């Protein structure tokens with residue numbers, strides 16, 4: 001924390017409980033001295049460089065001029081009749097080489113398909129370059145910083161550590177280098193397997209036909225394929241009224257291109273990067289003293305972990321009535337108690353950030369807040385920087401989908417459960433699929449990849465429908481949060497509609513030897529299930545390595561494993577024991593393997609948290625029935 005800070009935020013207080021006199025007016029005091037110097041030294045107005053335009057890369061890609069260019073390019077290369085080609089250049093063409101496209105390409109090659117992937121920017125897409133990969137590198141640092149800074153934690157382990165510090169550029173380099181390494185791995189893996197990587201912006205010209213090339217009026221290249229997968233991903237969603245001024249701003253690019261003196265360029269960069277999205281925040285070009293994070297979903301929460309570990313104070317601005325509204329409410333409450341309240345984080349819920357203006361000429365970032373329900377103005381917050389983490393928008397403009405009678409829905413590509421793209425009438429367009437963030441089903445890297453693999457299975461003759469309720473998700477805070485399936489309210493709603501009973505059971509990390517050995521006993525696991533048949537409806541974990549632990553539950557859901565199947569397993573179990581010498585493996589195969597309650601976990605491991613969880617579930621007593629003959633598998 002800078003010594004210039006005059007305000008010490010109460011840990012659990014909402015912003016509105018902080019005396020107003022401390023909160024906004026003397027805001028200049030919150031600026032680190034270096035920044036004030038820079039602001040005075042620069043004395044430049046951003047408009048002096050490029051007028052008032054300040055679109056980020058992603059936004060500028062999406063703007064109208066771009067759409068026009070693409071449409072012109074598409075019309076220039078349309079062959080005329082729009083009918084399907086008779087022979088094909090490829091078996092499969094994928095538009096977009098993010099993790100979704102990459103996963104599909106690798107599986108397609110394995111299945112013997114001649115495959116090409118079209119990429120308009122860099123291989124790896126959001127996850128590798130601007131998402132999962134660099135964010136997890138920053139979170140790895142924040143986790144260690146947090147641990148080293150916790151005197152109490154260190155003392156409990158009998159350790160003595162001198163004051164922990166960090167080198168901002170070193171941390172940023174770690175994230176950037178990791179992204180580069182994974183990007184190279186992805187590129188090399190595709191090249192090695194013979195996937196053709198075609199460079200350019202891809203769009204659909206007609207059935208089974210794609211154009212790729214520059215974003216200009218040139219005809220570009222036309223390629224055909226038996227099947228096409230759209231995997232164009234997403235970009236940060238910035239609500240109306242919020243002005244983002246991140247580093248990809250054409251103004252900054254312009255300044256650099258004019259070869260300003262290094263300190264001038266740095267100064268300009270400092271001056272302009274005050275309202276950012278995750279695209280920019282991941283570069284960690286600065287660690288602001290006080291940053292407002294608009295949105296308390298995955299991105300907001302993970303960045304709050306990073307920023308507070310590195311010394312920032314955070315103010316969350318959340319439109320809904322509670323923080324982390326997407327999580328199971330009970331897990332959300334615990335997460336708030338552990339991840340928010342003891343840290344230098346305050347928050348306002350039930351408010352919209354309607355207008356955000358970047359810092360300029362010595363003035364801080366200003367954030368106008370309105371009550372989310374009444375729409376009445378609430379207050380204007382002044383901070384050093386703002387991170388906009390209000391969701392993601394599909395990147396689907398200019399894809400030419402109207403050439404195959406497809407209309408976007410709020411920008412997303414409409415698909416059915418097999419990821420087949422649906423036309424105006426709701427019918428699948430033959431040979432056209434969309435996976436990943438662009439279809440909006442589940443905006444997660446592994447979901448994109450799993451959808452891609454599922455599509456390849458289908459086009460190679462094996463029908464496959466992905467069960468999205470079996471796909472786990474994790475938030476990589478310290479400790480982590482993970483989940484699979486339904487939240488408790490969702491499960492109860494479903495139960496009411498379909499007429500079944502729901503039970504909930506929980507276990508604590510406090511009872512787990514390994515967690516206690518690590519001095520990390522804070523956490524719970526929660527199981528939501530059907531007591532009548534032992535079906536797992538949802539599992540939620542908050543605690544050490546929750547992101548790794550969830551897979552036992554997600555695999556169980558995917559494979560249809562029950563907590564305890566509705567057969568008389570206990571009788572089968574005893575039959576097995578009596579005949580242990582010869583028949584136990586048979587009995588195992590047909591009964592115990594379908595009962596997760598009887599799975600064996602190594603001791604002492606964190607996985608015993610889940611073992612306890614499944615064992616504590618009370619599946620209703622079964623009517624004793626005839627014991628079926630064991631079947632060899």
Ligand SMILES: Cc1cc2nc3c(=O)[nH]c(=O)nc-3n(C[C@H](O)[C@H](O)[C@H](O)COP(=O)(O)OP(=O)(O)OC[C@H]3O[C@@H](n4cnc5c(N)ncnc54)[C@H](O)[C@@H]3O)c2cc1C
Pocket residue numbers: 095096097098099100101118119120121122123124125126127128130131132133135200201202203231232233234278299395399435436437438442443444445446447448476
């Ligand atoms: C900060 C952050 C952290 C995240 N962390 C995680 C995490 O920990 N775990 C997780 O599961 N998910 C995480 N995500 C979400 C994850 O990044 C996305 O769900 C995932 O990247 C989606 O993959 P995709 O292949 O659908 O799209 P993308 O990764 O966005 O890739 C799309 C690709 O298509 C290219 N493209 C777009 N249009 C065209 C076109 N017309 N022609 C040619 N190329 C085109 C783009 O340049 C891009 O390379 C995170 C996201 C963010 C922003």
Ligand SMILES: NC(=O)c1ccc[n+]([C@@H]2O[C@H](COP(=O)([O-])OP(=O)(O)OC[C@H]3O[C@@H](n4cnc5c(N)ncnc54)[C@H](O)[C@@H]3O)[C@@H](O)[C@H]2O)c1
Pocket residue numbers: 239294295296297298299300302317318319320324325326351352353354389390391392442443444473474475476
């Ligand atoms: N660990 C991970 O798997 C991981 C990490 C980061 C991102 N992601 C993916 O990226 C996607 C985007 O993440 P995200 O955190 O931006 O979105 P999100 O949907 O998770 O959360 C956005 C939050 O912003 C709030 N909000 C929206 N507009 C607002 C406004 N004007 N004022 C105040 N609050 C507002 C919403 O109520 C919501 O709580 C997620 O869907 C997630 O799947 C995943």
